[in-house]
Amino acid sequence: MLIAVIRKKLEQWPVHVLLLILFFLVHGYRDSDGLAPVPDLLLYGSIVTVIAWILYLAAFRFYRDRLRAGLLISLLLFCYLFYGVVQDAMQQSASLTGMARDHVLMPELALLLLAVALGLKMISTLPVKLTLYLNLLLLIYVLADLVLLGVRPFKKEPAVVSDTHFVKPACDTCAKPDxxxxxxxxxxxxxxxxxxxxxxxxxxxxxxxxxxxxxxxxxxxxxxxxxxxxxxxxxxxxxxxxxxxxxxxxxxxxxxxxxxxxxxxxxxxxxxxxxxxxxxxxxxxxxxxxxxxxxxxxxxxxxxxxxxxxxxxxxxxxxxxxxxxxxxxxxxxxxxxxxxxxxxxxxxxxxxxxxxxxxxxxxxxxxxxxxxxxxxxxxxxxxxxxxxxxxxxxxxxxxxxxxxxxxxxxxxxxxxxxxxxxxxxxxxxxxxxxxxxxxxxxxxxxxxxxxxxxxxxxxxxxxxxxxxxxxxxxxxxxxxxxxx
Structure with missing residues (x-):
């Protein structure tokens, strides 16, 4: 019964918007080997969440449908938060390098978002399982990163190689000028x-x-x-x-x-x-x-x-x-x-x-x-x-x-x-x-x-x-x- 209730909620609500932001923060923290400051991450995540919520309300007003609004905002967030990941992947391909330049890629993404926004307005219904799929996928990604944070130690910083007499005793008789x-x-x-x-x-x-x-x-x-x-x-x-x-x-x-x-x-x-x-x-x-x-x-x-x-x-x-x-x-x-x-x-x-x-x-x-x-x-x-x-x-x-x-x-x-x-x-x-x-x-x-x-x-x-x-x-x- 509980599983059925949770599944229904995941089909009806675009939780993937928040999960995408959470995945960005958790994965980024893990990828930084724990060097990124948690308070700054939380502040940044809060700002992105507020902006995403405002955009979601605007999209909901446009579509009168929370699933369409959520899908558009998640796509927009993905383009923004993972822009560099997409760009770097394109630059690895000789045939896509030219398209990966900022002055080309940014207009391309803008046109893509515009096309999706209009397409969502025109189609009659979304695939029934799409929202459920996105929610579960991002939930799995977040949980996987949290598990890896707990079981895999961070890489150590390069060690400073010093001679055996590196630490010197303080000089009690020396002058100490500024x-x-x-x-x-x-x-x-x-x-x-x-x-x-x-x-x-x-x-x-x-x-x-x-x-x-x-x-x-x-x-x-x-x-x-x-x-x-x-x-x-x-x-x-x-x-x-x-x-x-x-x-x-x-x-x-x-x-x-x-x-x-x-x-x-x-x-x-x-x-x-x-x-x-x-x-x-x-x-x-x-x-x-x-x-x-x-x-x-x-x-x-x-x-x-x-x-x-x-x-x-x-x-x-x-x-x-x-x-x-x-x-x-x-x-x-x-x-x-x-x-x-x-x-x-x-x-x-x-x-x-x-x-x-x-x-x-x-x-x-x-x-x-x-x-x-x-x-x-x-x-x-x-x-x-x-x-x-x-x-x-x-x-x-x-x-x-x-x-x-x-x-x-x-x-x-x-x-x-x-x-x-x-x-x-x-x-x-x-x-x-x-x-x-x-x-x-x-x-x-x-x-x-x-x-x-x-x-x-x-x-x-x-x-x-x-x-x-x-x-x-x-x-x-x-x-x-x-x-x-």
Whole structure:
């Protein structure tokens, strides 16, 4: 009797609308190896459910039939939520690759939905068992994923390989100056600037040297993408990413971000008594990122990365962020948000430098998304996309002011690191090239004891050499290699 009642309900109600959303969330969480944050998933799922309910009511008003309305909304949800899955599958076929491009596939799906919507209005009856079939199919899919969540462990993140003497004891007798890490995202090195633009940034270099900085002549990053480069630097070791550089996705970015958050360098700073001030784009040791990443946090994109909106956003990113682009006209101002974030991080860093009531040493990690695109200012600070080089000149001037503020507020007694995560990226250049990885690296130590720093230093050795200089940690110098 109970089974008959349940079957009747499943024939009469389009529960598959909700089950499709639930399957998307559960399967996405399992596919992310448990890295996607559950609260964010629930929020995202709630928003999609509300929108689906509104659309269902509109469709019901049109059809005066809940089964037709439910079928149309489930098809619409499938096209939106699993857009990237369909697109990727089409791209695997040589005959369908052309049809898989966004500007072709999206109109195709729109026409399909329109045809289905009109067809459902015109036909007299739906197949009797169709709603039952869809409900049972999606219910089985959801239950299967829930079972697999319980019986199959998630894949582990790549391990950080460290030497046996990796954990160093805290130095009780060493001075503990404040440390400022000023990270300029995608700031190219001297060699690349001269090769690509015929431009010498020697004025910026000489200005830092005049302030007492050591500036490396030929530094390099170990990875050409921010999360991997920063994970390598904070881990003080290579991070096990070799071999996946041709298929980087949101899962890899999240794994790298997780490594940064619990990295040995940050843990050592805590052991040395440092308070961590996080003005970056990453969460570090339970301190959330201060730089606003927008509603779609990185970890949530583990699940949403293949939705229609994410594919649309990526393919039209530049159009959305151009000052005269559609995005600005529609109120989307991703570039403005990045500009605001840069300004706020600089302002907060200055405030920390001027704070005379500090109780102990602090490590300030300030991550600035410049001269990383979008290029927000020209060389004299006028708003507008003036290109990479002009924005780099602007960034050099702004960080110079920031350095002066820190040195004045700290009376020259703070460590200041001005460096980039990697060099300038350029279409058609191999990821493991010297150009991608030729970055910028300058360090100021109050005691000017730069014996451990050298001209070709790479990011993997940055904290090793810093801790040797400050705390006599005796870390070995690792081979400076470009991985990708």
């Amino acid at each position: 440390i400022y890490l000023l990270l300029l995202d995608e700031y190219a090195g001297t060699r690349t600037l001269m090769k690509e633009f015929g431009y010498s940034n020697q004025d910026f270099v000489n200005g830092l040297r005049a302030r007492g900085f050591f500036v490396a002549d030929t530094p390099s990053s170990n990875y050409a993408y921010t999360p991997f480069s920063m994970a390598c630097m904070f881990n003080m070791d290579y991070s096990g990413w070799k071999g996946m550089e041709q298929d980087i996705n949101a899962k890899h970015y999240t794994m790298a971000a997780n490594q940064i958050g619990r990295s040995p360098a940050l843990q050592e700073l805590q052991r040395q008594g440092y308070e961590l001030q996080n003005l970056s784009i990453f969460d570090i040791l339970n301190r959330p990122a201060a730089f606003d990443q927008g509603f779609m946090a990185l970890k949530l994109r583990l699940v949403t990365d293949k939705t229609m909106w994410e594919r649309f956003r990526k393919s039209l990113f530049w159009q959305f962020d151009r000052k005269d682009g559609w995005g600005r006209k529609l109120g989307w101002d991703g570039a403005g948000r990045i500009g605001k974030g840069n300004s706020e991080m600089i302002s907060r860093t200055m405030e920390l430098a001027k704070d005379t009531a500090k109780r102990g040493p602090q490590f300030v990690y300030t991550h600035l998304l410049m001269p990383h695109p979008p290029y927000l200012f020209d060389s004299v600070g006028r708003r507008g996309d003036a290109g990479y080089l002009s924005y780099l000149k602007y960034a050099s001037r702004e960080v110079g002011k920031l350095v002066d503020t820190i040195m004045k507020g700290e009376k020259g007694q703070a460590v200041i690191i001005v460096m980039s995560d990697h060099g300038m990226r350029k279409a058609g250049v191999d990821w493991a090239s010297k150009e991608f990885n030729n970055n910028f690296n300058a360090v100021y130590l109050p005691r000017r004891n730069y014996d451990y720093f050298y001209a070709s230093i790479s990011n993997v050795n940055q904290f090793r050499m810093l801790f040797n200089s400050l705390f006599d940690s005796k870390y070995e110098v690792l081979k400076d290699s470009v991985v990708f």
